[in-house]
Amino acid sequence: MAAIISCHQYSFVATSPLKKSVHHKLSSTATRTNFHFAPSPNNAPIQPLKPLCCSQTPPPFRSPPKQENWFFPSLKGCAISIALAVGLLTGVPALANTTSNPALPDVSVLISGPPIKDPGALLRYALPIDNKAIREVQKPLEDITDSLKLAGVKALDSVERNVRQASRALKQGRTVIVSGLAKSKVDHGIEMLNKLEAGMEELEQIIEDRNRDAVSPKQTELLNYVGGVEEDMVDGFPYEVPEEYQNMPLLKGRAAVDMKVKVKDNPSLDECIFRIVLDGYNAPVTAGNFVDLVERHFYDGMEIQRADGFVVQTGDPEGPADGFIDPSTEKTRTIPLEIMVNGEKAPFYGATLEELGLYKAQTRLPFNAFGTMAMARDEFEDNSASSQVFWLLKESELTPSNANILDGRYAVFGYITENQDYLADLKVGDVIESIQVVSGLDNLVNPSYKIAG
CATH class of the missing domain: 2.40.100.10 (Cyclophilin-like)
Structure with a gap:
């Protein structure tokens, strides 16, 4: 996607009424960083935000200070400012008061690839495990989501490649996967692996029957088995809380x-x-x-x-x-x-x-x-x-x-x-x-x- 990047700064005034007779402070300040922030030369007000019926400033703030102007920070170059500028244009002005100053990543981070948006996938990848074999089974099954974005027969051909890759990874890595299960959870983990293996055979039949509508539900089922196996690899709580x-x-x-x-x-x-x-x-x-x-x-x-x-x-x-x-x-x-x-x-x-x-x-x-x-x-x-x-x-x-x-x-x-x-x-x-x-x-x-x- 090509984009025209603007490096302008922005400043806004919000007058959102709250209960308890106080106002939100929409504030993005440089109090806790070494970056310099300059106000917009225009100081043009925007339309008032919708009333926010809570005592916290949105979304991460709680206590509502008195109404003040807020200034959007100057960013490290146009490539980084795009996300913030687009956010303003798409109705996210309240975000400015949810943070003091945005963490400013390098451009390489900004273009590192599309984010994982599926909550189930995020939770699976967030488990405290280190077993490459099960991740090699998981990844192509997760990729079915992207394969289904293709049109017509191409989608099923791509899904078929995903399933074959996952099936091959399961057969080659099963011993390593089983060895990674917590001792108290081995029986349940093996049960999940058996269901996963049978489910992938069923998905292969679904693809052979060209039943595109049945792919996504079966994918969800298989990934639930994968998640079950991965959870069975967690042996107790992995660290001490301070x-x-x-x-x-x-x-x-x-x-x-x-x-x-x-x-x-x-x-x-x-x-x-x-x-x-x-x-x-x-x-x-x-x-x-x-x-x-x-x-x-x-x-x-x-x-x-x-x-x-x-x-x-x-x-x-x-x-x-x-x-x-x-x-x-x-x-x-x-x-x-x-x-x-x-x-x-x-x-x-x-x-x-x-x-x-x-x-x-x-x-x-x-x-x-x-x-x-x-x-x-x-x-x-x-x-x-x-x-x-x-x-x-x-x-x-x-x-x-x-x-x-x-x-x-x-x-x-x-x-x-x-x-x-x-x-x-x-x-x-x-x-x-x-x-x-x-x-x-x-x-x-x-x-x-x-x-x-």
């Missing part, structure tokens, strides 16, 4: 929750249940905090507080507090910023990747999928997240994984894996009837909801 966080609720593994939302004023949708997979392998403190709040029924009956086409956000309780007040301490419970990077054995805590100087680092849980779930926090306080969460609605075609203005700045801890398309239909005032843990609750340690008071 001592200062060890007594917090921690999700040492994964859990799934169903979020049931009652939809108002939508003749085509009355309610919807969203399945969310929470990844405690890569964000144990963040995911553990959320599961603990779910078990306290903290979110039950709470309204959607922001839904503007960019994010859906909730978690601001009634009253003056902007987070969860722990009844045992009568203080707001906050959690640290928590970001896992590829190549690291444990997450970084308390700092953005930009602050750490890791501009090329790839986050294990990127903001790629529609429905990526992350924690909101105050603008200048990395460790200020509490209860407010948001789901990203935007997909960036121009910016690959970890080259946008959210990756490495806000703690992703899960993805919506079912009914995520309906997320865009939610509006401010729609009510979360309930969030229930459907699996993985036994992975939660130090659950504070069980403590009286």
Whole structure:
């Protein structure tokens, strides 16, 4: 895709009213970096944003300062500014106040390839395993998605090559795959491998019958088996959480929750249940905090507080507090910023990747999928997240994984894996009837909801 890149700077004024008689501050500042930022020469105001009925600035901020001007940062050359400029042109002005300054990657990162957008694939690749043999089976099965973008018979021919490659990799690498299974999970892992092998034979028959419509459902089934095998390779929790966080609720593994939302004023949708997979392998403190709040029924009956086409956000309780007040301490419970990077054995805590100087680092849980779930926090306080969460609605075609203005700045801890398309239909005032843990609750340690008071 050819693109004309503009290097102009932008400045905007927003006057979005909020409850509690305060205004959002849309701010992108140079407070915590060494880059110089200059204001736009025009200072042209944009149209007011939609009212945001929550006490946090969107999406990662919580506490709403008074209304001020904000200035979009000057970027390292036109190649990097394209993602931010296009974001503004496509209705993402609120993003400026979700970050202080975007981490500025090299151009090589920006053009490194298309991002993985499927939440299931992201979760599979995020598992803490190192078994090349199973990944060589997984990759061609994942690639079927791209093969199906081809027209007509070419698609099935490409899918056939994918399946043959995966089948060959499974036969050649089966011994290595089995040896990589955790001892306590070997029987289940072998069962998944047998189902995978049989399923690939069935997919080969589907291709021979030229039944294109049956390919995608079978692909999903096979990848679920692959994911099951990969999960059976994880033997316990792979690292120690830092001592200062060890007594917090921690999700040492994964859990799934169903979020049931009652939809108002939508003749085509009355309610919807969203399945969310929470990844405690890569964000144990963040995911553990959320599961603990779910078990306290903290979110039950709470309204959607922001839904503007960019994010859906909730978690601001009634009253003056902007987070969860722990009844045992009568203080707001906050959690640290928590970001896992590829190549690291444990997450970084308390700092953005930009602050750490890791501009090329790839986050294990990127903001790629529609429905990526992350924690909101105050603008200048990395460790200020509490209860407010948001789901990203935007997909960036121009910016690959970890080259946008959210990756490495806000703690992703899960993805919506079912009914995520309906997320865009939610509006401010729609009510979360309930969030229930459907699996993985036994992975939660130090659950504070069980403590009286």
